[in-house]
Amino acid sequence: MFSPQNREVAMAAIVLFHSVYGFRSLERDAAERLRAAGHQVIAPDLYEGRVGRTLEEGFAFKKEIGWPELCKRAEKAVTDLPSSAVLGGFSMGAGVAASLWPGRPQAAGILLLHGIAEIPANAREGIPLQVHLAEPDEFAPADEVAPWRAHAARANIALEVFLYPGVGHLYTDPSLPDYDAKAAEATWSRVDAFLAAL
Numbered sequence: 001m002f003s004p005q006n007r008e009v010a011m012a013a014i015v016l017f018h019s020v021y022g023f024r025s026l027e028r029d030a031a032e033r034l035r036a037a038g039h040q041v042i043a044p045d046l047y048e049g050r051v052g053r054t055l056e057e058g059f060a061f062k063k064e065i066g067w068p069e070l071c072k073r074a075e076k077a078v079t080d081l082p083s084s085a086v087l088g089g090f091s092m093g094a095g096v097a098a099s100l101w102p103g104r105p106q107a108a109g110i111l112l113l114h115g116i117a118e119i120p121a122n123a124r125e126g127i128p129l130q131v132h133l134a135e136p137d138e139f140a141p142a143d144e145v146a147p148w149r150a151h152a153a154r155a156n157i158a159l160e161v162f163l164y165p166g167v168g169h170l171y172t173d174p175s176l177p178d179y180d181a182k183a184a185e186a187t188w189s190r191v192d193a194f195l196a197a198l
Contacts, residue, residue: 011037011038011039011195011196011198012039012040012085012086012108012109012195012198013039013040013041013081013082013084013085013086014034014039014040014041014042014085014086014088014111014195015041015042015043015044015077015078015081015085015086015087015088015097016030016031016034016041016042016043016088016089016090016093016111017043017044017046017074017088017089017090017092017093017094017096017097018043018044018045018046018047018089018090018092018093019058019090019091019092019093019114019170019173020052020055020058020059020061020062020091020092021051021052021055021058022045022046022047022050022051022052022058022061023043023044023045023046023047023051024051024173024175025174025175026090026170026172026173026174026175027043027090027093028043030043030090030172030188031043033188034191034195037192037195037196039195042077042078042081044073044074044077044078046065046070046073046074046077046096047061047065048073062092070096071096071099071100074096074097074099074100075100075103078100078104083104083106083107084106084107084108085104085107085108086107086108086109086110086111086195086198087100087101087104087107087109087110087111088110088111088112088113089111089112089113089115090113090114090115090170090172091113091114091115091139091169091170092115093113093115094112094113094114094115094116094117095115095117095118097110097111097112097117098110098112098117098118098119098120099117101119101120101123102120102121102122105120105122105123105124106124107127108128108198109127109128109129109130109194109195109198110127110128110129110130111129111130111191111194111195112129112130112131112132113131113132113172113187114132114133114134114137114139114140114169114170114171114172115133115139115140116131116133116140116144116145116148119148119151119152119155119157123155123157125155125156125157126156126157126158127157127158128158128160128194128197128198129152129157129158129159129160130159130160130162130190130191130194131159131160131161131162132162132164132172132187132190132191133145133161133162133163133164134163134164134167134168134169134171134178135163135164135165135166135167137169138169139169145161149161160190160194162186162187162190164180164183164186164187166180167180167183168180171183171184171187172184172187172188
């Protein structure tokens with residue numbers, strides 16, 4: 001529960017949605033890191049305890065649950081968050097975060113890790129949006145990122161996109177071959193600065 005008293009102490013209220021694998025150490029550790037910086041963070045488990053041991057198994061869980069149900073669970077998870085809460089997510093979780101954006105136009109910021117997601121028609125001008133992507137990234141190819149960036153510019157969004165050449169898609173995850181320690185540390189340093197400026 002995010003009480004008014006707690007909100008005064010915390011620098012930001014943040015929701016972080018997990019990747020297609022499910023809720024794992026990546027999200028748990030990220031939430032703890034941000035809490036240590038003074039933020040209030042929730043990291044909902046949209047798979048309700050199930051974790052994909054492989055990417056294929058994760059996609060199977062996603063398909064079985066269905067995108068509408070995942071978004072419904074996400075909406076329920078943020079009920080107690082203030083309207084200004086930062087919406088964030090990892091890979092698939094970036095899309096989940098964006099699904100809530102139209103209904104939370106007063107979000108203080110949007111944080112997309114390892115993925116891009118649809119920008120709603122009612123996006124507030126000047127809203128800070130920070131994105132971190134591998135380069136290249138099969139799940140966020142350059143020919144999709146370029147028009148997406150142009151769309152963000154037309155919507156007058158305060159967009160920052162950071163590209164990390166030669167790393168794997170989920171390069172912040174120490175449990176995967178994708179992991180790159182230097183890129184991960186650079187990402188979290190930039191996330192800290194992003195959140196501190198909100």
